[in-house]
Amino acid sequence: MTKIIGLTGGIGSGKTTVAKMFSEQGIPVYIADEEAKKLMDLDEIIEEVRITFGNDTIVNNKIDRAKLAKIVFNNAEQLKKLNKIIHPAVQKHFKDWLKIHYSAPYVIKEAAILFETNGHKQCDKVITVVAPQLLRIERVILRDKSDKQSVLQRINNQWSEEKKIMLSDFVIENIDLEKTKTQVDDIIKLLNKI
Template identity: 80%
Template sequence: MTKIIGLTGGIGSGKTTVAKMFMANGIPVYIADEEAKKIMDSKEIILQIENVFGAEVVSNKKIDRVKLSKIVFNNPEKLEQLNKIVHPAVQKHFKDWLKNHTTVPFVIKEAAILFETGGHKHCDKVITVVAPQLLRIERVILRDKSDKDSVLHRINNQWSDEKKILLSDFVIENVDLEKTTKQVDDILKVLNKI
């Protein structure tokens, strides 16, 4: 039975960098955020989002992510409505993906809000990636060309690192790439024995 290893971390922690390190070691990695974006482009999901959020969030038969973000990121109820549409579809997609990876001992499921959605309950082990808040803010500003206030708002909408760490089996402090690589190697040694 293929084990599911959850990989999570707050925005700007560098969980995608860590996910790529696992991929480089030949481990199949499912990146939930990327898959969710693809799923949100499907006609069925676009229709559901349009029904809940109105026609103004759809332009050229695609979701206008900027408009939708403005609606959901300042309104926890709206964010929950969106999650109720997208997350079940992502879950189904992951289950189908997993069927193609039955010969490996484990896969990595990378998800930004693994704990917030209860996804950690379906994982055999969980890895949380952490980094100092100032570094996370710098990374996101560089990556998304956003401002400090909007990054802080997104950080505050996610569980704190402390809360995630309590429920995690492994914690990777992602500040220095060389040290992060070593931490990934050490975790792989443990995972290869389970």
Template identity: 55%
Template structure:
């Protein structure tokens, strides 16, 4: 049976870079956030999401993600409601995807909030990508053209690194990309022996 390897990390840790690296090595990688965005474009999901907000969050028949992000990051209850709509759909889609990749010994599920969503319990092993908070903040400011305060607001919605490390089987410190890739290769050798 195909094993599920969770890959996660705090905002700006570089988990997407590591996911891309695993993919380049021939490992099937499911990017949960990308799929969630696609699922959020489905008309019935658009209606369900609009129903949890008092103000209009639909623009040109699609959800205005920036507006939703602004609304949910300061309202944990709304974020919880949003996740309760999107996460079950992503889970269903992911399980279909795993079935299509059942000839592989394992697949990787990359998810920013693997722990926060509770979906880590469905994983056979977990890889956590970390980097010092100041490095992560600078990466996100540069990548998303946002302020430090906006980054810190997002960080507050994610679990503390120590809590994640305690639940992870492998940790990749992603400060220097070549070192991070070398660690990813070591992990791959262990996973191939599972």
């Protein structure tokens, strides 16, 4: 039975960078956020978003992600509604993906809101990536061309690092890439024993 290793971390922590490090070692990696973005192009998801958030969120039969982001990132209740639409579709997609990788001893499932959606309960182990908040804000501003206030709002919509660490089996401090790589290698050695 293939083991599922959850990989999570707050926005800007560098979990995608860490996921790539695992992938480079030949470990199958599922990036939930990337798959969720692709699934948002499915007709049934578009229709559910239209019904839940209104016609304004759909432009040329596609979800207007900027409009939808404005609605959900400032409102925890609206974010919950969106997750109820997207999360089951991602779960089903992940199960299908897992069937393809059944021969791997373990796979990495990278998800930003792994704990918030109780996704950690389907994992055999969980890795949380952490970094100082100022560095995280800096990274997101550079990556998304956003402002400090909107990054802070997104951070506040996620669980705190402390809460995630308490429920994690491994913690990677992602400040210096070389040190991060060493931590990944150490975790791979431990995972190869389970």
